[in-house]
Amino acid sequence: MRGNHVKINPQAFVDMKGNQRIPMLTAYTFPVAASIESAGIPIILVGDTVGMVEMGFSTTRDVTIEHIEYHLGAVRRGAPNTHIIGDLPYLTDRSPEIALINAKRLIQAGADSIKLEGAKIDVIAHLVQDGIDVVGHTGLTPQTSKNFKKVGQSEQEAQTVLSEARAIEKAGAFMLVLEHIPDSLGQSITNELIIPTIGIGAGSDCDGQVLVTNDALGLGSRWPPFSKQYMHASQAITTSAQKFACEVTSGIFPKSADD
Numbered sequence: 001m002r003g004n005h006v007k008i009n010p011q012a013f014v015d016m017k018g019n020q021r022i023p024m025l026t027a028y029t030f031p032v033a034a035s036i037e038s039a040g041i042p043i044i045l046v047g048d049t050v051g052m053v054e055m056g057f058s059t060t061r062d063v064t065i066e067h068i069e070y071h072l073g074a075v076r077r078g079a080p081n082t083h084i085i086g087d088l089p090y091l092t093d094r095s096p097e098i099a100l101i102n103a104k105r106l107i108q109a110g111a112d113s114i115k116l117e118g119a120k121i122d123v124i125a126h127l128v129q130d131g132i133d134v135v136g137h138t139g140l141t142p143q144t145s146k147n148f149k150k151v152g153q154s155e156q157e158a159q160t161v162l163s164e165a166r167a168i169e170k171a172g173a174f175m176l177v178l179e180h181i182p183d184s185l186g187q188s189i190t191n192e193l194i195i196p197t198i199g200i201g202a203g204s205d206c207d208g209q210v211l212v213t214n215d216a217l218g219l220g221s222r223w224p225p226f227s228k229q230y231m232h233a234s235q236a237i238t239t240s241a242q243k244f245a246c247e248v249t250s251g252i253f254p255k256s257a258d259d
């Protein structure tokens with residue numbers, strides 16, 4: 001086993017609420033998943049953000065079920081002992097029956113649980129009834145939102161997010177991602193729900209936090225305001241590539257094996 005942990009099941013994540021905060025990162029590839037598992041992170045999300053941060057699409061709506069299956073396979077091989085959530089891409093959850101077929105594909109590809117965006121209560125209930133562990137996602141839901149602005153700033157919008165959160169829990173989700181909402185709303189939802197909330201731009205009172213790993217590593221050139229860069233990988237890649245080019249053109253690399 002790599003890292004320091006055994007795979008954590010959904011009930012154990014629920015039991016962590018109020019006792020231990022949950023760190024979650026996204027991953028899309030084998031080596032990154034392996035490093036995240038080695039760091040002891042208990043839960044990885046193979047999110048449809050892959051379309052924007054790895055594939056160069058301008059929205060997550062271009063991501064297909066085949067893309068997520070492919071990345072799930074790589075991440076599972078890299079992190080065999082970590083709980084992995086597979087994200088249902090845009091429209092693959094458009095009815096309970098279609099969502100179930102696609103959720104089973106993601107489980108088959110390596111996911112332990114399935115995340116879907118929005119208050120699709122009948123879909124969540126149908127998956128849970130079939131024995132699938134579900135993670136909800138409310139607040140900013142990029143598959144259907146018109147922009148990336150904070151959601152829930154007016155009293156009315158805040159009430160909508162709160163009632164969606166309640167309904168998602170009632171439908172049987174074991175965890176809820178809260179994206180880009182006011183800190184106070186993140187706190188209210190966290191206090192009210194029994195299941196753990198995982199925030200991304202939802203304040204420090206959530207039960208856990210998720211970051212898109214590419215943002216955390218400083219890969220790319222623009223990052224959301226609520227993210228944090230723990231290193232600047234794109235700069236490091238450019239510097240390494242420049243060094244390599246210099247060494248090739250000047251004949252420093254490779255050294256002759258005959259020397």
Ligand code: KIV
Binds near residue numbers: 087177179
């Ligand atoms: O797809 C994803 O990576 C996500 C996170 C931003 C929570 O949904």
